Amino acid sequence: MTIDKAMEILKENGYKYTEKRKDLISLFAEEKRYLSAKDVQEALKEKYPGLSFDTIYRNLTTFVDLELLEETEWEGERKFRFTCAHNEHHHHLICLTCGSTKSIHTCPMEVLNSELNGFDVTGHKFEIYGYCTDCRD
Known part of the structure; x- marks a missing residue:
């Protein structure tokens, strides 16, 4: 964008x-x-x-x-x-101090599909919070 x-x-x-x-x-x-x-x-x-x-x-x-x-x-x-410049499915790592983000392309839904037992998923969002290398130090 x-x-x-x-x-x-x-x-x-x-x-x-x-x-x-x-x-x-x-x-x-x-x-x-x-x-x-x-x-x-x-x-x-x-x-x-x-x-x-x-x-x-x-x-x-x-x-x-x-x-x-x-x-x-x-x-x-x-x-x-x-909005991210790329349209492929992805999720984010988010720094709790500076708010910077990094895209990750692994999706937990691939693992969870076997546990959904007929639940009809219409969308999902997955974010991991923590501290980037600049803020961690």
Whole structure:
């Protein structure tokens, strides 16, 4: 996903092009890690001092709905990251300190299939939390 592609998807879905939306998308493209709404507000406060949590959450929710961002929750807080550039099935390692992620291509569903006993799985999400090599030290 690129910033231009994300903005194109917004336009195709009836959303206006605004500098604020582009700056939000650009922030996630640059950071390449999970960010909270508070992180977003902090990063953009100089350019947009009156940017409210409502505006941030409304846009982040829209971006998730349009699959521009991925969402997770840890420590009771929703966090967001730019959608992965590749479309193949994968999961993530997530650093609890810096929010950086690493894709992993092993899927636990391959092991669990024998234990599902007729349960009809419609989707799943698998994340491993811990500390990256930079934050561990």
